[in-house]
Structures are given as structure tokens and as C-alpha cells.
Amino acid sequence: MQAYEFINNLIPPLKLSDKTGMALAWMEEIRTDILPVVDQGNFLGLIREEMIFDMNNAEKLISEVQLDNQMCWVYSDKHIYDVLRVGAEQHSNVVAVLSRDQHYLGVVTMEDSIAAFADSLSIQSQGSVLVLSLFMTDYSLSEISRIVESENTKVLSSFITSDPLDDAKIKLTLKLDKPELRHIKATLERFGYKILDHYQEESGISGEEDRIGNLLRFLDI
Known part of the structure; x- marks a missing residue:
């Protein structure tokens, strides 16, 4: 890369x-x-x-x-x-x-x-995207991955952006390998994580235009 x-x-x-x-x-x-x-x-x-x-x-x-x-x-x-x-x-x-x-x-x-960049984030892979809000001091990707994996789901990629409304907080975007988010959201919320947004991708989406479009949408959170 x-x-x-x-x-x-x-x-x-x-x-x-x-x-x-x-x-x-x-x-x-x-x-x-x-x-x-x-x-x-x-x-x-x-x-x-x-x-x-x-x-x-x-x-x-x-x-x-x-x-x-x-x-x-x-x-x-x-x-x-x-x-x-x-x-x-x-x-x-x-x-x-x-x-x-x-x-x-x-x-x-x-x-x-x-x-x-889309390739590096596994945008072409089917699944879903989850956006969390948390304090930087509470950020632990290994802990979050453990919680996600407890629902038989894998974290394919992740990236962090700053929260424009609070300098102490970050937005964590996760690309997951499963389209169904209901149980994962419930589990994360049970552990105290705040979920800002989510995107559940439909099957059959492919092509460079769709991948880049999805990436830009995810970055514009």
C-alpha cells in the first residue's frame, strides 16, 4: 500500500x-x-x-x-x-x-x-458498518473485537475519526463480516458503548462505483 x-x-x-x-x-x-x-x-x-x-x-x-x-x-x-x-x-x-x-x-x-483505501477497509466485502462514540481513554480495539466476536462476527477493518462536538471523544467505525446487527448492537450497548449509526449492506452490491460510494458515505459521518 x-x-x-x-x-x-x-x-x-x-x-x-x-x-x-x-x-x-x-x-x-x-x-x-x-x-x-x-x-x-x-x-x-x-x-x-x-x-x-x-x-x-x-x-x-x-x-x-x-x-x-x-x-x-x-x-x-x-x-x-x-x-x-x-x-x-x-x-x-x-x-x-x-x-x-x-x-x-x-x-x-x-x-x-x-x-x-476502499480495498484496505474491506469495502468490497459483504457485511455491515457500525459507528460507535466513546472517549479516547476508553478505546480498546481488542476489547471491542472480543465483544463482537462473542456474537460470531468478525471485525474486518476499523478506523477512528475525531468527534467535532467533543475533543475528548472519538468515532470508531467498524466494518463487520455479517449483515445482521441487531444482536451485536444489543451486546455492545449492554457493555456501555454508545452506537451512533449503522449501515446494513444488501447482498449483490458490487462494482467500483458502489465501493467508492460506500466509502465516501462512511467517511462523511
């Missing part, structure tokens, strides 16, 4: 000597609105379609454009989570990937990152 594994080789880098008109042609060809700019193997930033349109001069060189997102990059050995984090912080649909000696290797798209 390292960044270099998800480099999209269909997105080429621009050079400073390239013209903005060529950049627009490439964007149209590969159906993107953003491209990386590289000089002698060094990542310089990103150029966006709207920036070129604002200039209204297809003959201008890339070197004459003030580039965006000079810090929109990760090292090649960083986890795909870091790609998602940097992309979100930089408000960019692509993130550059650099070697440890700062050499440009390529870019990873947010679409590919989300698909990889």
Missing part, C-alpha cells in the same frame, strides 16, 4: 519549456484538469486548466506560469493514507510521488487512492 505502487503512468509531466496550449491538449486527451510540472527531475508544482484559460494565451511557456501546490507530494515509500491526507490538505486531485533523494517518479490520483 505504498504510494509508488499506485503511480498513474498515463499522466505525463510538463516541462518549463512546454507551451500552455500543449498542456491544454494533454489535459483534454487524458481527461484531467491538472498536470504536474517537472524540471530536470525536480517537482515544481501543479498547473490547472483554469490557470491557462485565465492567461488566454496558448503560446505562453509553462515557465511563465505561477504554479500551484508546490508541497503537494509524498515520498514513494509513504502509505496510501498519506496520499489521501496530502491531497485533501492541498485541495488537489493528484499528488506527486518523489524518491527519498527528491527525484520525481510520477503522480497518484485521488480516485486511485480512494479505490485503494
